[in-house]
Each structure stands twice: as structure tokens, then as C-alpha cells.
Amino acid sequence: MLDDLFVALRWDAVNVMVSVFVVVDSDTAPEVDFAVGPAVPDAVRVFALQEDEEAPVLAGSAVFEYDLTFEAPPADFAGYLAEVLRRVAVGARVAWLGFEGSFHFDDLLGEVAAPNLYGVVRPGGTPVLALTREERRGPAWLEVVRRHGRELRYRR
Numbered sequence: 001m002l003d004d005l006f007v008a009l010r011w012d013a014v015n016v017m018v019s020v021f022v023v024v025d026s027d028t029a030p031e032v033d034f035a036v037g038p039a040v041p042d043a044v045r046v047f048a049l050q051e052d053e054e055a056p057v058l059a060g061s062a063v064f065e066y067d068l069t070f071e072a073p074p075a076d077f078a079g080y081l082a083e084v085l086r087r088v089a090v091g092a093r094v095a096w097l098g099f100e101g102s103f104h105f106d107d108l109l110g111e112v113a114a115p116n117l118y119g120v121v122r123p124g125g126t127p128v129l130a131l132t133r134e135e136r137r138g139p140a141w142l143e144v145v146r147r148h149g150r151e152l153r154y155r156r
Contacts, residue, residue, distance in 0.1 A: 005118065006073060008099050015042070018068040018081070021049075021103060022088050022095040023152060029064040032093060036083045039074030043067075051105045058108075058152060061093060065103065071121045078129060081119050085127035094151040096120040097129075109149030114141060120148045 007110045009016045020042075024030060049063040066088070074080040081097060089095040097110065102116035111118070115136045121127040128144050130136045 009073075014071075016070040016073045018070070018084070019098050019100060019102075020068065020084060020088055020095065021063060021098055022066075023058060023061050023063050023093045023108075025061050025093065026124055027062050029032050029066075030088065032066065032084075032088050034066070034068055034081050034084060035088075036074070037113060039076075039080045040075065041068040042071055043069040045069075049105075058105075061152075063103075063105075063108075078131060081129055082127040085119050085121040089121045089123045089125070090126075094120070094122050094148050096145075096148070101111065109145050109154055111142060111146070114145040117145055120145060122151050123150055148153040 006016065008019065022030060027048075029048065034041050034044055039055045045067045047067070051058065051063070062099075068084070085095055085097065094109065096117050097119035098113070098117045102113060102118055104113070107113045109117070113149060118131060119127055119129045130138075130141045135141055
């Protein structure tokens with residue numbers, strides 16, 4: 001079931017890289033504990049993603065990306081991903097999981113991005129995961145992603 005997901009997350013052919021994106025109404029990345037039980041990333045890097053100052057999409061908000069690196073994925077990978085989304089969404093507008101190279105300000109949680117995302121949550125909500133290629137390419141997933149994307153568009 002998760003084989004195609006693991007292939008995509010091992011884009012460097014060595015490690016599993018989980019990219020977590022979060023939109024917050026702050027210029028500081030939220031402090032998040034990514035250790036979930038025995039599942040602890042080997043490395044965590046955080047990046048502030050900069051949008052075009054001439055035409056900002058998220059006026060007053062910022063996007064941060066956390067790259068979590070594992071030599072081997074956690075045993076309960078789906079459970080780990082859901083818990084990470086819950087944790088990173090605290091105090092955020094929306095959070096999601098996406099493949100390397102999937103992020104672009106022109107299509108935040110939109111139709112083009114949807115097949116390249118595999119998890120999404122809004123604060124206080126239940127994380128929704130799409131762990132198979134079939135799920136990510138289906139109309140139900142596109143609607144889930146769009147619904148969460150509305151969290152960004154209507155708060156301007």
C-alpha cells in the first residue's frame with residue numbers, strides 16, 4: 001500500500017524525507033516536537049518560504065517547511081504522519097504534507113498541487129491522509145485539498 005509513497009519520499013535514494021508545510025499568522029516558525037513515541041527523525045530542518053513581495057498571496061501570514069529525515073520510516077507511518085499534522089497545526093491556519101518540489105505560492109492547496117500532497121489538516125480538525133497514488137489522484141482528495149485551501153483564501 002505505501003510502496004509508491006516510500007519511493008517518492010526517498011527522492012535522494014537513501015533517506016525518507018517528510019516535508020511538512022504550515023501557514024501561520026506569525027513570522028516565526030512554530031516550535032514542534034516531531035518525536036512521536038519511538039519515532040524520532042534523524043534530522044529536522046526548517047525553512048521560511050518567501051513569497052513575491054510585489055504580489056503577496058498570504059498577506060499577513062507566513063509559510064514554513066519542516067523537512068524530517070529518517071533512515072527508515074516509522075513502523076506506524078500513517079499514525080506518525082497524522083500526529084505530526086496535529087502537532088504542527090496547533091496555532092496555524094492550515095498544515096499539509098507534500099512531496100519534494102510540490103510547493104508553489106501560485107497553487108497553495110489547489111488543483112495542480114493536490115496529487116503531490118498526501119496529508120492535510122486545519123487546527124482542531126482531524127488529519128486527512130492520502131497515502132496511495134490512487135487516493136491522491138481521485139476527485140475526493142482534490143475536494144479535501146480545496147476545502148482546506150479555502151482556509152487561506154477567506155482569511156485575507
